Amino acid sequence: MDGKKFDTKPVTIRIKKIIQESDTVNTYVFDYELGAKPGQFVMMWIPGVDEKPISVAYDDGSEFWLTVCNVGHATDALFKMKEGDFVGIRGPFGTYYRIDEGDHLALVAGGYGAAPMYFVAVEALKLNCKVEFLIGARSKDFVLYTKKILGLHGVNLHISTNDGSMGFTGLVTNLLENVILEVEKIDKVFTCGPEMMMKFVGDIAWKSGIDCYVSVEKYMKCGVGVCGQCAVDSTGVLACRQGSVMKYNYVRDLCEFGKYHRDAQGKKIYFGEKK
Numbered sequence: 001m002d003g004k005k006f007d008t009k010p011v012t013i014r015i016k017k018i019i020q021e022s023d024t025v026n027t028y029v030f031d032y033e034l035g036a037k038p039g040q041f042v043m044m045w046i047p048g049v050d051e052k053p054i055s056v057a058y059d060d061g062s063e064f065w066l067t068v069c070n071v072g073h074a075t076d077a078l079f080k081m082k083e084g085d086f087v088g089i090r091g092p093f094g095t096y097y098r099i100d101e102g103d104h105l106a107l108v109a110g111g112y113g114a115a116p117m118y119f120v121a122v123e124a125l126k127l128n129c130k131v132e133f134l135i136g137a138r139s140k141d142f143v144l145y146t147k148k149i150l151g152l153h154g155v156n157l158h159i160s161t162n163d164g165s166m167g168f169t170g171l172v173t174n175l176l177e178n179v180i181l182e183v184e185k186i187d188k189v190f191t192c193g194p195e196m197m198m199k200f201v202g203d204i205a206w207k208s209g210i211d212c213y214v215s216v217e218k219y220m221k222c223g224v225g226v227c228g229q230c231a232v233d234s235t236g237v238l239a240c241r242q243g244s245v246m247k248y249n250y251v252r253d254l255c256e257f258g259k260y261h262r263d264a265q266g267k268k269i270y271f272g273e274k275k
């Protein structure tokens with residue numbers, strides 16, 4: 001596998017610190033040598049509740065961060081936990097964003113995707129890359145990680161909000177089109193966020209002849225390729241093993257990408273459909 005380790009045994013570790021990013025998003029800090037690469041995820045076990053995939057938001061070799069949005073039963077239980085409480089961690093798992101020395105990158109994030117993209121930016125700067133960091137959100141209340149990103153010397157931050165309450169008014173895809181026209185050359189586009197956003201980002205990169213990598217985040221249960229829950233139609237590729245980071249050239253031909261995902265029971269849920 002692509003990561004430094006492929007550790008299927010859970011470790012139980014203490015939450016060292018909890019940072020509130022917004023009303024519904026927290027960052028959990030752990031003292032642990034995880035050895036993750038940007039784009040990889042861990043399976044996070046909330047004792048007595050459930051285990052869920054969460055992307056690594058930062059890893060300096062001795063400390064790592066997970067940024068979590070409270071959306072359901074497991075994340076809700078996590079939000080009730082305190083600093084010093086224990087959670088289980090397996091991983092790191094999955095593929096990662098490959099950064100080449102000196103690349104000019106456009107990182108496009110929506111929602112909690114700003115967190116794993118921050119980890120990409122940190123690592124890209126170590127490889128002398130130029131970074132255009134684009135964040136799209138409904139309104140300013142949903143824009144995450146701005147202070148952390150502005151603290152990175154060498155990263156240009158571009159923000160778009162649908163209602164114009166922060167930055168450019170409109171979609172992050174419009175912003176991406178502008179950035180591609182304005183800067184001399186973008187070598188690669190990396191994106192993480194809602195699937196429909198990633199699809200439109202991928203299409204823009206495709207039309208512009210730029211390599212693009214997306215994070216294919218299907219419902220995952222085991223994280224290690226055993227259960228088959230995250231098999232992607234129509235190839236059966238397992239998003240937890242051959243992903244989650246995949247090249248858009250491949251992903252754009254999958255019949256389900258940008259159209260539907262499957263719930264815990266495997267039922268198809270079309271994007272835009274009411275649950």
Ligand SMILES: Cc1cc2nc3c(=O)[nH]c(=O)nc-3n(C[C@H](O)[C@H](O)[C@H](O)COP(=O)(O)OP(=O)(O)OC[C@H]3O[C@@H](n4cnc5c(N)ncnc54)[C@H](O)[C@@H]3O)c2cc1C
Nearest residue numbers: 053054055067068069071072073074075112217218219244
């Ligand atoms: C590789 C990967 C990385 C992830 N990284 C993060 C992260 O860094 N931060 C974060 O907050 N979340 C992340 N997620 C999503 C997180 O795992 C889910 O939101 C998780 O289901 C939350 O568990 P829950 O019990 O709180 O909510 P659930 O009760 O499981 O789900 C709440 C709602 O979200 C829907 N849902 C759950 N998972 C998905 C999915 N993969 N795609 C579309 N809809 C889904 C469910 O159908 C349900 O409607 C990631 C998912 C994957 C696959």
